[in-house]
Amino acid sequence: MKKSEASRITIKDIARELNLSTATISRVLSNHPAISESTKKLVNDKVKEMGFALDPIASSFRSKKTKSIGVICPRIDIDFHSKVISGIEDFAYKQGYQITIFQSQDSYKKEKEIVQMLETSLAAGIIICPALETHRFEHLKKIVKSNIPLVLYDRSTDSLKASKVIINDFEASFNATEHLIQQGCKTLAHISGNKNVDIFNSRIAGFKEALAQHQLPIHEELIKEAKNLTYEEGKVQAEALLKEHIIPDGIVCANDYTAVAALKAFRNKGYTIPDQVAIVGFSNYPISSILEPQISTIEDSAYEMGRVAAKILIQQIEDKDMQALDYQEVVIKTELIIRGSSFRNK
Amino acid sequence: MKKSEASRITIKDIARELNLSTATISRVLSNHPAISESTKKLVNDKVKEMGFALDPIASSFRSKKTKSIGVICPRIDIDFHSKVISGIEDFAYKQGYQITIFQSQDSYKKEKEIVQMLETSLAAGIIICPALETHRFEHLKKIVKSNIPLVLYDRSTDSLKASKVIINDFEASFNATEHLIQQGCKTLAHISGNKNVDIFNSRIAGFKEALAQHQLPIHEELIKEAKNLTYEEGKVQAEALLKEHIIPDGIVCANDYTAVAALKAFRNKGYTIPDQVAIVGFSNYPISSILEPQISTIEDSAYEMGRVAAKILIQQIEDKDMQALDYQEVVIKTELIIRGSSFRNK
DNA sequence: TTGTATGCGTTATCAT
DNA sequence: ATGATAACGCATACAA
Numbered sequence: 001m002k003k004s005e006a007s008r009i010t011i012k013d014i015a016r017e018l019n020l021s022t023a024t025i026s027r028v029l030s031n032h033p034a035i036s037e038s039t040k041k042l043v044n045d046k047v048k049e050m051g052f053a054l055d056p057i058a059s060s061f062r063s064k065k066t067k068s069i070g071v072i073c074p075r076i077d078i079d080f081h082s083k084v085i086s087g088i089e090d091f092a093y094k095q096g097y098q099i100t101i102f103q104s105q106d107s108y109k110k111e112k113e114i115v116q117m118l119e120t121s122l123a124a125g126i127i128i129c130p131a132l133e134t135h136r137f138e139h140l141k142k143i144v145k146s147n148i149p150l151v152l153y154d155r156s157t158d159s160l161k162a163s164k165v166i167i168n169d170f171e172a173s174f175n176a177t178e179h180l181i182q183q184g185c186k187t188l189a190h191i192s193g194n195k196n197v198d199i200f201n202s203r204i205a206g207f208k209e210a211l212a213q214h215q216l217p218i219h220e221e222l223i224k225e226a227k228n229l230t231y232e233e234g235k236v237q238a239e240a241l242l243k244e245h246i247i248p249d250g251i252v253c254a255n256d257y258t259a260v261a262a263l264k265a266f267r268n269k270g271y272t273i274p275d276q277v278a279i280v281g282f283s284n285y286p287i288s289s290i291l292e293p294q295i296s297t298i299e300d301s302a303y304e305m306g307r308v309a310a311k312i313l314i315q316q317i318e319d320k321d322m323q324a325l326d327y328q329e330v331v332i333k334t335e336l337i338i339r340g341s342s343f344r345n346k
Numbered sequence: 347m348k349k350s351e352a353s354r355i356t357i358k359d360i361a362r363e364l365n366l367s368t369a370t371i372s373r374v375l376s377n378h379p380a381i382s383e384s385t386k387k388l389v390n391d392k393v394k395e396m397g398f399a400l401d402p403i404a405s406s407f408r409s410k411k412t413k414s415i416g417v418i419c420p421r422i423d424i425d426f427h428s429k430v431i432s433g434i435e436d437f438a439y440k441q442g443y444q445i446t447i448f449q450s451q452d453s454y455k456k457e458k459e460i461v462q463m464l465e466t467s468l469a470a471g472i473i474i475c476p477a478l479e480t481h482r483f484e485h486l487k488k489i490v491k492s493n494i495p496l497v498l499y500d501r502s503t504d505s506l507k508a509s510k511v512i513i514n515d516f517e518a519s520f521n522a523t524e525h526l527i528q529q530g531c532k533t534l535a536h537i538s539g540n541k542n543v544d545i546f547n548s549r550i551a552g553f554k555e556a557l558a559q560h561q562l563p564i565h566e567e568l569i570k571e572a573k574n575l576t577y578e579e580g581k582v583q584a585e586a587l588l589k590e591h592i593i594p595d596g597i598v599c600a601n602d603y604t605a606v607a608a609l610k611a612f613r614n615k616g617y618t619i620p621d622q623v624a625i626v627g628f629s630n631y632p633i634s635s636i637l638e639p640q641i642s643t644i645e646d647s648a649y650e651m652g653r654v655a656a657k658i659l660i661q662q663i664e665d666k667d668m669q670a671l672d673y674q675e676v677v678i679k680t681e682l683i684i685r686g687s688s689f690r691n692k
Numbered sequence: 693t694t695g696t697a698t699g700c701g702t703t704a705t706c707a708t
Numbered sequence: 709a710t711g712a713t714a715a716c717g718c719a720t721a722c723a724a
Binding site for chain 1: 700701702703704
Binding site: 356358371373375376404407409 | 716720
């Protein structure tokens with residue numbers, strides 16, 4: 001069975017029907033100011049009547065502009081990133097932009113590949129959370145040089161002059177730590193993510209600073225690394241903590257999976273939560289409000305981060321010609337959510 | 347500071363440099379068979395030397411073909427969909443396709459809007475999980491008629507001749523139910539999703555069939571609906587079950603959130619899990635293996651579903667000219683994972 | 693095996 | 709306010 005290949009209606013068809021030039025039709029369609037109301041209506045009606053729609057490819061081809069935003073994240077199926085992307089899509093769609101998604105798998109090589117492709121494909125702009133492996137930023141500098149708007153989210157770097165949407169990891173971690181101190185914790189442990197990544201370093205720094213400000217000792221051996229922040233890694237590190245010569249009475253974790261793991265590991269050894277050991281996580285995963293006790297955590301507003309990233313990017317895209325703005329940094333507000341895993345009824 | 351707008355290298359430039367025609371360059375770049383090895387090498391070297399890359403927009407414009415797959419899902423930030431999309435992206439990327447993502451928010455209107463746009467934008471193909479609100483499929487039939495490859499995933503419908511990737515919801519639910527029966531349950535309840543959606547109807551049917559086959563009574567009043575399958579809705583429905591005149595000794599839930607909710611609701615009332623009430627969920631969310639007891643569940647292989655959807659779609663895209671295949675249906679294997687919430691040590 | 697020439701649908705320049 | 713026309717970069721039918 002041969003399927004029919006309906007030949008496309010073009011601007012020419014509309015022009016012919018109305019005895020107007022294609023230029024006029026094009027002008028109406030792009031809201032050109034110098035068009036009389038009467039022909040505007042004429043054209044719009046005919047467009048509707050014939051069910052015409054501009055060919056976006058031809059349009060992009062001619063104008064060298066697209067409505068396509070490239071989004072690069074480590075993996076889509078991580079709660080945090082899927083929320084960010086959801087925020088990006090919502091905002092972008094409303095502005096008439098489409099988002100094309102790529103997963104770097106945290107590989108520097110793949111990230112470079114994708115970025116290069118995006119550069120030649122006329123992406124209107126790029127939103128990226130750099131791969132864990134990415135420590136050199138030449139590929140992104142090239143994007144900036146090519147005058148393609150670029151926004152980094154979550155993981156950022158000082159070595160790149162580009163817009164950034166981040167949270168204040170230092171502050172969030174500081175607040176979480178201080179909260180435990182206020183609950184009476186004296187010996188604090190930290191389960192960190194990959195220590196080679198800026199944001200986890202900032203969280204470590206925030207953790208230490210809170211201890212310092214409250215004249216509490218910093219036990220380096222109580223700062224553990226769970227590279228991918230999985231539940232299993234969290235369990236391993238929590239059990240490692242249980243074997244230390246000092247047992248913590250409070251644990252700040254870099255995400256909620258490790259927090260849950262720590263909670264269970266300590267409870268299994270007979271410690272009561274939060275009275276003997278208080279725990280706070282990070283990111284407000286669904287699980288943290290379902291477990292008992294519920295896990296105190298940091299709401300990192302991933303959806304909002306995505307929305308803002310899209311907003312900044314589109315601003316840059318649309319202001320590109322006037323070069324009004326160069327780049328900007330936005331810090332998304334985080335919020336400490338205090339729940340049963342850390343709140344001690346005194 | 348004015349940024350430089352490097353003018354693009356085109357195949358003309360390559361042609362001029364090598365005293366060849368643009369046609370030859372184009373042929374080399376698209377692996378045309380009738381090209382001598384020597385010029386092939388010549389061109390490829392020069393391409394590399396000059397850092398040239400085809401302009402995909404111009405290429406698409408001319409050939410009327412794109413490498414862009416439109417993906418429409420209800421929301422990206424739902425675990426299941428983000429996994430499916432991850433699978434789609436992985437496969438598509440390897441085949442040189444990009445995926446452009448849209449969220450229908452389960453709105454029929456928005457879905458139509460997106461589909462229409464995709465139709466005029468020369469999407470190479472479309473992968474869609476129809477919105478909950480979608481009960482008419484004219485917009486998708488139009489896609490099929492326009493000869494744009496289409497694959498539905500997860501939620502399917504018989505009223506559309508298009509490729510589908512689904513799980514056997516009936517069978518999965520049947521197996522989960524039968525498992526509870528084998529554990530000794532006699533009075534079974536079901537917490538369903540939106541009863542207007544095919545897949546949840548199939549799960550209800552599978553549930554009932556298992557009861558029927560084992561000569562157990564079907565208590566309609568023990569079949570509850572949690573429209574969006576949230577934890578909160580699950581809690582409400584579980585509490586409703588607790589108020590029935592018959593208390594179930596086994597509950598089959600349409601996802602893991604509602605399973606957790608049921609588990610907690612019944613445990614709070616003093617029922618022991620799994621001995622007094624056995625529970626099984628659906629979808630194998632991360633939470634289900636972290637709670638205690640761990641939740642028995644159905645692994646629905648979302649990532650694999652995405653991979654297969656992409657595979658089928660790309661097959662159709664690339665075989666389009668020969669029309670070798672029309673459409674196909676793939677049923678992804680599910681697996682019952684038996685854990686503490688339902689396994690009774692006899 | 694390679695070259696010539698044309699046109700895809702739109703936008704933008706220049707003219708009227 | 710509108711029209712005529714060129715041009716964007718490439719793929720392809722036809723020619724050689």
